[in-house]
Amino acid sequence: MRSRTSGAVLAATLAFAPGVSAQHFQPIGIGCIANLEHTKISGPNATYGRLPVGRVTLGGVPFSIPESGKNIWHSVFAAGPNPRSAEVEIGIAGVTEVHTLMNTYWGVGGPSSYASIEFFGSKGARHTVALIGDSDMRDFAAYVFTNRINNTTTVQVWSDRGARLDKQKFVLPAAFATQTLTKVRFSDNGGDGMQRIFVMGLTVKSPQTPIIGQTKDLGGSCGSGGKCTVGGTLSLGARMDIQLTGADSAAQLGIVNLNAPSAPLTCGSCSILPPLLLLPAAVTKGNARVDLVIPCDRRLLAGSFDTQWLVMVTGPSPCPLVPGLSASNRVRVTIGY
Numbered sequence: 001m002r003s004r005t006s007g008a009v010l011a012a013t014l015a016f017a018p019g020v021s022a023q024h025f026q027p028i029g030i031g032c033i034a035n036l037e038h039t040k041i042s043g044p045n046a047t048y049g050r051l052p053v054g055r056v057t058l059g060g061v062p063f064s065i066p067e068s069g070k071n072i073w074h075s076v077f078a079a080g081p082n083p084r085s086a087e088v089e090i091g092i093a094g095v096t097e098v099h100t101l102m103n104t105y106w107g108v109g110g111p112s113s114y115a116s117i118e119f120f121g122s123k124g125a126r127h128t129v130a131l132i133g134d135s136d137m138r139d140f141a142a143y144v145f146t147n148r149i150n151n152t153t154t155v156q157v158w159s160d161r162g163a164r165l166d167k168q169k170f171v172l173p174a175a176f177a178t179q180t181l182t183k184v185r186f187s188d189n190g191g192d193g194m195q196r197i198f199v200m201g202l203t204v205k206s207p208q209t210p211i212i213g214q215t216k217d218l219g220g221s222c223g224s225g226g227k228c229t230v231g232g233t234l235s236l237g238a239r240m241d242i243q244l245t246g247a248d249s250a251a252q253l254g255i256v257n258l259n260a261p262s263a264p265l266t267c268g269s270c271s272i273l274p275p276l277l278l279l280p281a282a283v284t285k286g287n288a289r290v291d292l293v294i295p296c297d298r299r300l301l302a303g304s305f306d307t308q309w310l311v312m313v314t315g316p317s318p319c320p321l322v323p324g325l326s327a328s329n330r331v332r333v334t335i336g337y
Contacts, residue, residue, distance in 0.1 A: 022207060023096065023205050023206065023207060024205065024206065024207070024208065024209060024210050025061055025062050025099075025203050025204075025205055025210065026092060026203065026204050026205070026206065026208065026210045026211070026337060027055070027062050027063050027064035027201075027202075027203045027210075027212075027235075027336075027337065028064070028088060028090060028202045028203060028204060028235075028337045029064050029065075029066065029233055029235025029236055029237060029238050029336075029337055030071070030072075030073055030088055030199060030200075030201070030202055030237070031066050031069075031070070031071065031233075031235060031236060031237025031238040031239075031293075031294070031296070032088070032089075032236055032237035032296035033073045033086040033087070033088055033237075034066070034069075034070035034071050034072055034073055034237065035070055035072070035073055035074060035077045035078060036070055036071075036072045036073075036074040036077050036198070037068070037069060037070050037071060037072070038051045038053060038065075038071055038072050038200065041072070041074075041140075041198075050160050050161075050163070051158070051163065051165060051200070052065065052158055052165070053065045053066065053067045053068075053071060054067045054233060055233060058101065058157035058158060058165070058167055058201070059099075059155055059157040059167040061099045061167065061203050062203060063099075063101060063200075063201035063202075063203055064201075064203075064212075064213075064233045064235050064238075064336070064337070065101075065200060065201055065233065066232065066233050066235070066237075066238040066239055067231070067232060067233065067239070068232075068239050068241075068291075069238070069239035069293070071200070071238075072198050072199065072200050073086045073186065073198065073199045074105075074196070074197075074198040074199075075115075075186075075188035075190070075196045075197050075198065076105055076192060076196045076198070078188070082188065082189045082190075082191075083187040083188060083189050084187070084188045084196075085185055085186060085187040085188070086185070086186050086199075087183050087184070087185045087186075088183060088184045088185075088186075088202060089182070089183050089298065090180075090181045090182060090183055090184060090204060091180060091181075091182060091298065092180065092181055092204055092206050092208050093179070093180045093181075093206065093207075093208060094176070094177055094178070094206045094207050094208065095172055095176055095181040095204045095205065095206045096171065096172060096176070096177065096205050096206060097169060097170065097171055097172065097204065097205040098117075098119065098169075098170045098172065098181075098184065098202070098203070098204050098205075099167055099168065099169050099170075099201075099202070099203045099204075099205070100117070100167065100168045100170070100199060100201060100202055100203075101157070101165055101166070101167055101168075101199065101200040101201030101202075102131075102137055102166065102168055102186075102197060102198070102199050102200070103137060103138065103139065103140035103164070103165060103166055103197070103198060103200075104133065104137055104138060104139050104140065104145075104146065104190075104195050104196060104197050104198070105139070105140075105192075105195070105196045105198065106139060106145045106146075106190075106192075106193060106194055106195050106196065107133045107134070107137070107138055107139040107145035107146030107195050108133045108145075108146065108190070108194060108195045109132075109133045109134035109135075109146055109148075110132040110133060110134060110135060111132065113130035113131055113132050114131075114133070114188070114189045114190040114194070114195050115130075115131040115137070115186075115187060115188050115189065115190065115195070115197045116128055116129060116130050116131055116186075116187045116189075117129050117131060117170065117184065117185070117186055117187075118184070118185040118187070119170070119172055119176070119181060119184055120181070120182050120183050120184075120185070121175060121176050121179035121180065121181060121182065122179045122180035122181075122182050123175075123178075123179045125173065125175040125176050125179050127172055127173055127176070129170060131197070133146045133195060134146045134147070134148040134149075135148070135149065135150045135154070136149070136150065136153065136154050136168060137149070137154065137166065137168070137197065138166065140163060140164055140165065140166075140198075141162060141163060141164075142162055142164060143162075145195075146195075149166055153168060153169050153170070154166050154167070154168050154169075155167055165200065167201075181204065181206075184202065186199055210336075210337075211301055211302045211336045211337055212336040212337075213232075213233055213234025213235055213333075213334060213335055213336035214234065214333075214334050214336070215229075215230050215234070215331050215332065215333050215334070216331070216332040216334075217329055217330075217331055218306070218329065218330040218331065218332055219271070219329050219330065220264055220270070220271030220272075220308070220327065220329055220330045221326075221327060221328050221329040222268070222269045222270035222271070222316075222318040222319070222326055222327050223248075223269075223270070223311075223314050223316035223317065223318040223319075223325070223326030223327065224247060224248035224251075224311070224314045224315060224316050224326050225247055225248075225270075225309060225310070225311045225314070225326035225327040225328040225329075226244050226245055226246040226247030226248075226286055226287075226309065226311060226326075226328050227244070227245050227246050227328055227329060228242065228243070228244060228307065228308055228309050228328040228329050228330070228331050229242075229243050229245070229331070230242050230243075230307065230331050230333050231243065233336075234294070234333060234334070234335055234336055235294065235335070235336050235337055236294055236295070236296050236297070236298070236300065236301070236335065236337065237293070237294060237295075237296045238293070238294055239291055239292070239293050239294075240291070240292050240293070240294055240333075241289055241290070241291050241292075242256050242289070242290045242291075242292065242307055242309075243287070243288070243289045244281075244283065244286075244287060244288040244289070244309045244311070244328060245286065245287050246286055246287075247283060247286040247287070247288075247309070247311045247314070247326070247328070248286060248311060248314035248315055248316075248326060249285055249286045250313075250314070250315065251283045251286065251311045251312060251313060251314050251326075252282065252283055252312075252313070253280060253281075253282070253283060253311070253312045253313075254280070254281045254282070254283040254288040254309050254310070254311050254312075255278050255279065255280050255281070255309065255310040255311075255312075256278070256279040256280075256281065256290045256307060256308075256309060257272075257273050257275050257276070257277070257278055257307065257308045257309070257310055258276060258277040258278075258279070258305055258306070258307045259273050259274055259275070259276035259277070259305065259306055259307075260276070260304075260305055260306070261304050261305065261306050261332060262274050262306060264330065267318075267319035267320070267321050267322070268318045268319045268320050268321075269318045269319075270318050270319045270325075270326075270327045271327070271330065272308070272310070272319070272327055273306050273307070273308045273330050283311060288309070294335060300335045301335060301336070301337065302334065302335065302336075303334070303335055304332055304333060304334045304335070305332070305333055306330055306331065306332050306333070307330070307331050307333060308327060308328055308329070308330040308331070309327065309328035310325060310326075310327055310328075311325070311326045311327070311328065312324050312325055312326075313325075314326040
């Protein structure tokens with residue numbers, strides 16, 4: 001009798017066999033090239049503010065789409081003459097596949113191409129794909145322009161009341177297996193009222209272990225300092241929100257404290273992050289929020305920082321050195337692609 005577990009055993013064997021590397025999806029945030037917020041997309045009879053954002057899986061592939069602020073690169077809103085282009089830095093070795101979320105305003109069917117995607121390797125490899133309307137991409141509104149895709153390399157992954165989002169899959173030539181994919185370039189040679197592309201997501205597949213933005217609660221709250229949470233995709237160029245909830249309802253001032261990962265200072269029952277960058281914010285009914293944009297500095301990848309709210313003036317006074325001060329928990333934030 002054939003074992004029901006033989007497939008799993010074979011997969012595990014191959015994964016650790018010499019010369020065979022496990023492949024991983026790495027979502028790449030496009031906040032550093034984004035020039036439009038998804039809620040600003042307009043068109044007939046469609047609900048575009050409902051486009052998927054955050055860490056989402058579409059068509060079996062994970063994507064990281066900033067939840068607020070500018071989160072789309074749209075060639076309509078890019079400056080300058082044709083070609084209107086944008087480049088995303090990658091810096092990942094051995095990439096075998098690239099997946100995108102890409103549609104158009106308007107649209108023109110083939111055989112002529114008015115847009116392209118290019119891939120660049122660290123040792124000179126270069127691969128260009130001419131994108132054809134009504135095959136590789138189409139209007140994101142089900143209207144009078146392009147409405148077809150090939151349903152092989154391009155598939156629909158989301159739709160809602162007249163809006164749709166398609167995913168493309170690009171298999172890179174073998175030369176990229178021994179090179180680092182340095183960048184991906186999107187180019188548009190269309191025109192307003194004719195065809196313009198927009199890009200909402202980008203993910204690569206390679207043997208490299210993914211670097212995903214994440215948070216870790218370090219504890220350390222005291223008094224009525226409430227709870228600190230950090231939201232967003234935590235990727236380069238994305239907006240990050242540092243929120244305070246449940247603090248003393250009478251408190252009026254909150255201060256976000258940010259520093260490199262550090263051992264806390266002890267004051268009474270409080271574990272306080274050593275102060276470095278302090279950002280004040282008004283506290284209303286125990287809640288406050290500060291929004292920050294993560295810089296587009298690749299040196300931050302996989303780097304971490306700690307943050308904590310300091311709250312004043314609170315009823316409890318757990319830190320004898322600063323009467324009326326309470327502190328939230330500390331949170332460690334790690335930045336991903």
